[in-house]
Amino acid sequence: MKVNRIRKIEELLQDMHSLSIDYLCEYFNVSKNTIRRDIAEMDKNGCIKKVYGGIVINTDEEPAPEPKHGHSWVINTTNLEEKMEIAKLAAALVEDEDVIYIDIGTTTALLLPYIEKKKNVTIVTANIHAINAAVEAEKFNIIATGGTLYPPSKAFVGPSVTRSLNMYNISKFFMSTIGVSIENGVTSASPLDCEIQYLLASKPGKHYLMMDSTKLDAPSLVSYGSLKDFDSVIMDRKPQQKYIDYLTENGVELIYHKD
Numbered sequence: 001m002k003v004n005r006i007r008k009i010e011e012l013l014q015d016m017h018s019l020s021i022d023y024l025c026e027y028f029n030v031s032k033n034t035i036r037r038d039i040a041e042m043d044k045n046g047c048i049k050k051v052y053g054g055i056v057i058n059t060d061e062e063p064a065p066e067p068k069h070g071h072s073w074v075i076n077t078t079n080l081e082e083k084m085e086i087a088k089l090a091a092a093l094v095e096d097e098d099v100i101y102i103d104i105g106t107t108t109a110l111l112l113p114y115i116e117k118k119k120n121v122t123i124v125t126a127n128i129h130a131i132n133a134a135v136e137a138e139k140f141n142i143i144a145t146g147g148t149l150y151p152p153s154k155a156f157v158g159p160s161v162t163r164s165l166n167m168y169n170i171s172k173f174f175m176s177t178i179g180v181s182i183e184n185g186v187t188s189a190s191p192l193d194c195e196i197q198y199l200l201a202s203k204p205g206k207h208y209l210m211m212d213s214t215k216l217d218a219p220s221l222v223s224y225g226s227l228k229d230f231d232s233v234i235m236d237r238k239p240q241q242k243y244i245d246y247l248t249e250n251g252v253e254l255i256y257h258k259d
Helices: 002-016 021-028 032-045 080-091 128-137 159-167 191-202 241-249
Strands: 018-020 048-051 054-057 099-102 122-125 141-144 148-150 155-157 172-175 179-181 185-188 206-210 222-225 232-235 253-256
Touching: 002 018, 002 021, 002 032, 002 054, 018 021, 021 032, 021 054, 032 048, 080 206, 080 232, 122 128, 128 141, 155 191, 159 191, 172 191, 185 191, 191 222, 241 253
Parallel strands: 099 122, 099 172, 122 141, 172 206, 206 232, 232 253
Antiparallel strands: 018 054, 048 054, 148 155, 179 185, 185 222
16 A cells, blocks of 8 residues: 555655655555655655655754664664663674674664673674774774665665675674565565675574564565574564564574563
């Protein structure tokens, strides 16, 4: 439906900051005329700006309050409180001396402020948000993968990233997703990001999926793994019973915020 599509476009834009018309047509499997009508309606509401070939977030609004943890990207994140709860839960899984991977996205990057008191933690990442947060904290050993910057996901991609990741022994992987379903598994909006996530999912170590509840039953363009491949799924609230049953049957720990 049109309303649901516009809501999903807004969510994608918050995560990726810019979107092309071609990408949106492929994502929703609709025509350019359909996407242009959606964009025209969003433009009337003032939530986006039209640019050549796509849209960007409208920043000509009232100044936002100071972001938590001092990072401007935090205030532009949808479902911020929920994502912070997820980050707090995930932080309990990090131990002194760990070598951890921080996947793309804002939810995973929000983990860093909650592990600043851990000792000698090494962070491997291609996530620009995570790199900035780690530098700001001055508490971590940071290994950036290098590669080519892919602006939509604010992360590095390409063969040099996969070569870099094959060099390191990583103990824990904190992974993200743009949407999941039981049938399609864990998905990404970009084949470039997905290639790296697929590699990460296959490496030895503990794999944790961090996602807010809006990602349920909302699979995206490409899949990089199954929910059953993770050691734990970390969420802001209890999911539907079908997910609880599936995770339990496959030995996946479910961690969620309890009011």
